[in-house]
Amino acid sequence: MDMGAILSILDATLRLSTPLLLACLAGLYSERAGVFDIGLEGKMLAAAFGAAAVAAVTGSAWLGLLAGIGVSVATAALQGAAAISLKGNQLIAGVAINMLAAGLCTFLGQQWFRQGGRTPALGPNGRFGTIDLPFANEVAGVPILGPIYSELISGHYILVYVAFLMVPITAYVLYRTRFGLRLRAVGENPKAVDTAGISVVALRYQAVIVTGVLCGLAGAYFSIAQGSGFGNNMTAGKGFIALAALIFAKWKPVPAMFTCLLFGFLDALQIRLQGARLFDVEIPVQAIQALPYVLTVILLAGFIGKAVGPKAGGVAYTKER
Amino acid sequence: MSALRPLPRWADLALLPVLNLLLAVLVSGLVVLMIGQNPLTAIWAIITGAFGNGYNIGYTLYYATNFVFTGLAVALAAHGGLFNIGGNGQAYVAGLGVILVALALQDTHWLIVAPAALVAAAVFGGAWAFIPGYLQAKRGSHVVITTIMFNFIAAALMIYMLNRVLKPAGVSGPESAMIAETGRMPKIGSFFAPFNYTPVNLSIFIALLALVGVYFLIWRTKFGYALRAMGQNPTAARYAGISNSKMIIITMTLSGALAGMVAFNEVLGVQNRLVLDFVADAGFVGIAVALMGRNHPIGIGLAALLFGALYQGGNELQYVISGLDRTVVVIIQALVILFTGAMEGLFRPGLQRTFMLFSPEQKAEAVSRETVGKES
Structure with a gap:
């Protein structure tokens, strides 16, 4: 395999791990607050549909993104x-x-657009374009680092950068802010949080809303960045892979990123390896x-x-009377 | 403790599920109304589509057969405090067992094929649930997550098996060879004319037997007692000398075996070959059925019939009202799960207040019931 092939697999890895990462971090907020979420898939799907529908009608990717987030937050x-x-x-x-x-999504899509549940294909303004980072062309000639910068790091959708930026932000929020401390506490020992005079219910709602926002980004990525329009079941179980990644990363943001990259890499590899052979046996x-x-x-x-x-995960909090 | 008293038994078992169902239908009706169609016409179309004639009823019963199996699978696990969300995967893998046995024995007679295939479905489906059960019992891995993962692993495994192993030469699609006529489960239509040309087959009697069998298992055996004890209070069950880990493993395996019966119905009775995605999310319908049926075989039988009717009626919907199809039923089903399973708090407190307000006898009875302890 030459440099070009490796770069293209890694490039695909970044693209494929983005929605996983966004959904995984989404799940992290709500699960760290003690609310199990196996509905990541549904929220992403709803967001993908909302984003595509609004982007198709208004012709604006940004309005589509807002709609996607709105739908996902409402679902959350x-x-x-x-x-x-x-x-x-x-x-x-x-x-x-x-x-x-x-x-x-299937029902409304069929009713509104009459294309078998699909939304109309989006024009160039209706979806996000890729972004070339500064000096991408200039440094392309530099050996090794040049192509890595210009081909691998530059030239992605804005949501890809947002997703990876969310990792340090989530780590900061979780471990360095009062909100993060309370969030973790409410997932481990809600009673203690309640005793300290902080509302368990309000905190959990905040966490769930953040989950909604991030799932909205992930869903919009499917339909108005990576794809150009919504198709039936377009999230294809990615919400469950994100859930798997969250567990694999033991509910921590930085490991979550590496796990999503690993799972994204497997996905990229799988596309690349169609029909490949190992020791004369087809994989x-x-x-x-x-x-x-x-x-x-x-x-x-x-x-x-x-x-x-998180210890208190899965159980609704009831104040003692 | 809350001042509210528990509901009388009939309200808990019948009124609450019916109210939740009505709410689900109402909300779905609003969705239908929103797109400018008449929800009453839609409901009538579903009802006539499900029960209008023998053909419709045959299809309704065929769907209900599947849903009885998956509903029982979910309910049995639920009595032990386990949530088996992997019915889809278990049924899918069970299809492998059924087709292997059926193809091996197809030239004998269906009376020989059927019991063997039944055992194979139970063994394969059970094995696919045994692993999550074992991991839950011995390693503490959450059974919900592992069964979700096993659904996806099953999908990958079966695509591989269908494409690479079971596909006979000369067939282009991912499907197995057909089972010979002699080895197929007879359709009911072959001796009962009104059900002609419908997929309902003798498996429905196995579904009925399963309903009775699960009732006896849960309420009339030592195992069932241990199961319910574990579901109510695992710590107390352990002090009573019940091995929770053994119970978890056995329960999950039985639950998987029940889900596996879907493959028996579909592969041996309907499709007569193994096809991609033949389970068609019956495992998830089973969650709705078990919730709606309050985890009791009688309730499950009725709820399976209801969802069978919704599925079949939903199929017919598109011929009556253009633009409406079975996705409406998926919405109703999702709302039933939401309202009965996750939003019980919506009606229960209000109902409890209402009952306490209007009938002092009920109140007295409820109080005595609570002091005696919860019966199930």
């Missing part, structure tokens, strides 16, 4: 209402959200596709370190 708020206020089963709420998003593409899930199960089984989630 509904899920939050079930899981936090009504003290319902958080897992079942997630399942319902996924199913509701899948049904509503089944499905084996690589299943690898993120298999790795997560192995991790969960405690064979490569132990993944222990």
